[in-house]
Amino acid sequence: xxxxxxxxxxxxxxxxxxxxxxxxxxxxxxxxxxxxxxxxxxxxxxxxxxxxxxxxxxxxxxxxxxxxxxxxxxxxxxxxxxxxxxxxxxxxxxxxxxxxxxxxxxxxxxxxxxxxxxxxxxxxxxxxxxxxxxxxxxxxxxxxxxxxxxxxxxxxxxxxxxxxxxxxxxxxxxxxxxxxxxxxxxxxxxxxxxxxxxxxxxxxxxxxxxxxxxxxxxxxxxxxxxxxxxxxxxxxxxxxxxxxxxxxxxxxxxxxxxxxxxxxxxxxxxxxxxxxxxxxxxxxxxxxxxxxxxxxxxxxxxxxxxxxxxxxxxxxxxxxxxxxxxxxxxxxxxxxxxxxxxxxxxxxxxxxx
Amino acid sequence: xxxxxxxxxxxxxxxxxxxxxxxxxxxxxxxxxxxxxxxxxxxxxxxxxxxxxxxxxxxxxxxxxxxxxxxxxxxxxxxxxxxxxxxxxxxxxxxxxxxxxxxxxxxxxxxxxxxxxxxxxxxxxxxxxxxxxxxxxxxxxxxxxxxxxxxxxxxxxxxxxxxxxxxxxxxxxxxxxxxxxxxxxxxxxxxxxxxxxxxxxxxxxxxxxxxxxxxxxxxxxxxxxxxxxxxxxxxxxxxxxxxxxxxxxxxxxxxxxxxxxxxxxxxxxxxxxxxxxxxxxxxxxxxxxxxxxxxxxxxxxxxxxxxxxxxxxxxxxxxxxxxxxxxxxxxxxxxxxxxxxxxxxxxxxxxxx
Ligand SMILES: CC(C)[C@H](C(=O)O)[C@@H](O)C(=O)O
Ligand SMILES: CC(C)[C@H](C(=O)O)[C@@H](O)C(=O)O
Numbered sequence: 001x002x003x004x005x006x007x008x009x010x011x012x013x014x015x016x017x018x019x020x021x022x023x024x025x026x027x028x029x030x031x032x033x034x035x036x037x038x039x040x041x042x043x044x045x046x047x048x049x050x051x052x053x054x055x056x057x058x059x060x061x062x063x064x065x066x067x068x069x070x071x072x073x074x075x076x077x078x079x080x081x082x083x084x085x086x087x088x089x090x091x092x093x094x095x096x097x098x099x100x101x102x103x104x105x106x107x108x109x110x111x112x113x114x115x116x117x118x119x120x121x122x123x124x125x126x127x128x129x130x131x132x133x134x135x136x137x138x139x140x141x142x143x144x145x146x147x148x149x150x151x152x153x154x155x156x157x158x159x160x161x162x163x164x165x166x167x168x169x170x171x172x173x174x175x176x177x178x179x180x181x182x183x184x185x186x187x188x189x190x191x192x193x194x195x196x197x198x199x200x201x202x203x204x205x206x207x208x209x210x211x212x213x214x215x216x217x218x219x220x221x222x223x224x225x226x227x228x229x230x231x232x233x234x235x236x237x238x239x240x241x242x243x244x245x246x247x248x249x250x251x252x253x254x255x256x257x258x259x260x261x262x263x264x265x266x267x268x269x270x271x272x273x274x275x276x277x278x279x280x281x282x283x284x285x286x287x288x289x290x291x292x293x294x295x296x297x298x299x300x301x302x303x304x305x306x307x308x309x310x311x312x313x314x315x316x317x318x319x320x321x322x323x324x325x326x327x328x329x330x331x332x333x334x335x336x337x338x339x340x341x342x343x344x345x346x347x348x349x350x351x352x353x
Numbered sequence: 354x355x356x357x358x359x360x361x362x363x364x365x366x367x368x369x370x371x372x373x374x375x376x377x378x379x380x381x382x383x384x385x386x387x388x389x390x391x392x393x394x395x396x397x398x399x400x401x402x403x404x405x406x407x408x409x410x411x412x413x414x415x416x417x418x419x420x421x422x423x424x425x426x427x428x429x430x431x432x433x434x435x436x437x438x439x440x441x442x443x444x445x446x447x448x449x450x451x452x453x454x455x456x457x458x459x460x461x462x463x464x465x466x467x468x469x470x471x472x473x474x475x476x477x478x479x480x481x482x483x484x485x486x487x488x489x490x491x492x493x494x495x496x497x498x499x500x501x502x503x504x505x506x507x508x509x510x511x512x513x514x515x516x517x518x519x520x521x522x523x524x525x526x527x528x529x530x531x532x533x534x535x536x537x538x539x540x541x542x543x544x545x546x547x548x549x550x551x552x553x554x555x556x557x558x559x560x561x562x563x564x565x566x567x568x569x570x571x572x573x574x575x576x577x578x579x580x581x582x583x584x585x586x587x588x589x590x591x592x593x594x595x596x597x598x599x600x601x602x603x604x605x606x607x608x609x610x611x612x613x614x615x616x617x618x619x620x621x622x623x624x625x626x627x628x629x630x631x632x633x634x635x636x637x638x639x640x641x642x643x644x645x646x647x648x649x650x651x652x653x654x655x656x657x658x659x660x661x662x663x664x665x666x667x668x669x670x671x672x673x674x675x676x677x678x679x680x681x682x683x684x685x686x687x688x689x690x691x692x693x694x695x696x697x698x699x700x701x702x703x704x705x706x
Contacts (some may be wrong), residue, residue, distance in 0.1 A: 081541035081570070082548060090542065114579055116469050140508070140545030150513035154546035155493070160503035186593065188434035189443065192493030193507035195435060217434070219600040222575065226467055226604050240539065244597060247572040251579050 367425020
């Protein structure tokens with residue numbers, strides 16, 4: 001069986017990490033006894049600069065039949081952020097109803113946390129982030145532009161369907177892990193949306209009597225990700241709070257260069273998308289030193305999603321093994337001097353399915 | 354001249370830290386040649402439990418004539434957060450148009466940061482947080498409760514007045530400090546409110562050609578407060594983003610127990626309010642070990658606001674001096690075993706105006 005995977009390398013280091021990782025993904029698939037084909041979509045900010053749009057009008061239609069999407073990065077110094085994001089990344093997440101964004105934060109052996117006293121193995125949690133609505137809803141506007149009473153409104157929209165879905169996914173994940181869900185809100189200041197969220201967490205929680213439920217305000221949670229990250233298991237949060245917390249999670253576990261993510265369409269009607277959490281890193285583009293590990297781990301999540309657990313484990317284990325080895329090549333962001341391709345070549349040697 | 358100060362000790366450890374700090378404030382005032390009187394308002398969650406409201410209906414009227422307000426903490430395990438906050442803290446901030454929330458993050462000599470490689474003196478920035486509107490606007494609602502199409506909407510409201518005011522305050526502060534303003538947004542996902550914010554930062558920035566302006570997305574800023582906190586000078590943010598970032602700022606500078614704040618009504622029409630950033634800490638109530646330092650530093654900001662710079666400096670310097678002294682008493686949150694009153698007694702000895 002051959003899977004069809006769409007790749008969108010995107011901007012900046014996106015193409016570097018995607019191109020580097022694909023041969024490794026092929027090794028893993030070969031060894032596990034399946035194959036995949038890729039089609040490359042050169043969409044992104046350069047296309048925007050040339051043609052006025054990040055992707056073609058029928059972009060989603062062209063992606064829809066694929067089994068999965070692998071995205072590199074989007075973001076370009078010369079294109080405003082709200083253009084790059086509203087032109088590609090967010091439409092895919094929303095248009096393919098990828099309601100569940102799964103982002104593991106793992107402090108691997110061999111990786112130094114910026115936090116005193118934390119060693120490899122000490123931190124291992126996963127954030128389930130709502131990914132289609134909430135504070136990212138494109139609802140709002142501006143009135144009285146040019147006058148003193150100039151005012152902008154930005155409305156968060158929270159539906160029962162989407163909220164139930166992410167909360168349930170978090171409880172299901174906790175049942176497979178340590179049995180604890182931490183729900184993040186700001187109910188003390190946002191009583192409309194967040195009390196709604198709390199209600200749904202309480203309802204769904206009743207269906208999972210064995211799962212421990214903790215409720216934290218987003219400001220306290222941001223501290224606690226620094227103060228006691230070892231105590232989290234599954235964290236469930238809205239789109240914005242999940243965005244903020246997963247970046248904190250990436251940093252306390254040593255590097256944005258190691259943080260993968262899955263944007264999952266839960267009922268499988270549309271393709272899911274896998275992408276490193278890091279951005280396009282314009283400062284190091286073209287130098288060949290971008291860290292490919294977050295993309296490799298995202299590939300692992302992609303294979304897992306396709307049900308190819310052996311290949312998924314092989315990729316994850318190769319990364320775990322490499323970063324634990326003090327003699328293995330590392331890119332500059334991890335304190336080494338290796339090139340992207342050295343890191344991937346070393347991973348190919350370590351790969352065992 | 355005798356100032357009139359209203360104290361609202363509030364819940365949990367609030368009364369402990371306020372009662373402990375007041376005699377020290379009197380010493381500082383005496384030495385600096387002025388005096389103040391206090392009236393104590395026993396408002397808070399206990400009042401809510403007994404009388405159904407955190408403060409009386411005419412609460413704001415009763416506070417209005419004071420020169421300043423000193424608040425301890427609000428929050429109670431048995432009262433929902435949105436009740437405690439919407440019943441007292443947020444109405445004061447909004448009702449007295451305290452549009453400028455100023456929160457310094459300083460890593461004092463003698464205090465250990467949870468971040469590797471940071472020593473006392475390495476971190477020193479201040480966050481200017483919009484404090485009356487934005488994501489905390491009480492605008493929104495819920496529809497179809499009990500049905501499948503149940504939906505909640507929470508709207509952030511950003512006005513030109515309030516936004517200009519906080520941004521201008523940040524630029525003014527930067528002009529007195531290192532000359533750098535970092536503006537926090539999420540323009541890539543919240544194009545209505547945050548592009549409005551960006552526009553205003555750009556406009557005001559033109560009035561301050563010597564101030565360096567940096568723009569950061571809130572997720573990146575949350576990382577950078579951990580990755581490179583030494584590079585910030587003045588940070589300006591919306592109500593919610595300021596809330597999250599100041600908690601991260603408090604933790605990376607060693608303790609919530611050291612983080613003060615000022616809620617300033619800029620035109621002086623209403624009293625300003627000063628409060629420690631920490632909460633009511635129900636777990637240590639009544640043990641006599643609450644850390645009073647954030648309240649003492651808040652008192653310093655109160656005196657500074659009243660124009661009593663000598664007394665303000667005396668309080669700030671006494672804290673700086675104490676935490677730098679390895680033999681000085683410390684409360685358990687700072688790794689010591691001292692009681693609240695020991696810490697204050699030691700500060701009174703150190704006080705010099
Ligand atoms: C680029 C941006 C729109 C995006 C987000 O906020 O979701 C990114 O920060 C992420 O976390 O994937
Ligand atoms: C208690 C809460 C409403 C408050 C806020 O969010 O402003 C607190 O976290 C703070 O930072 O002062």
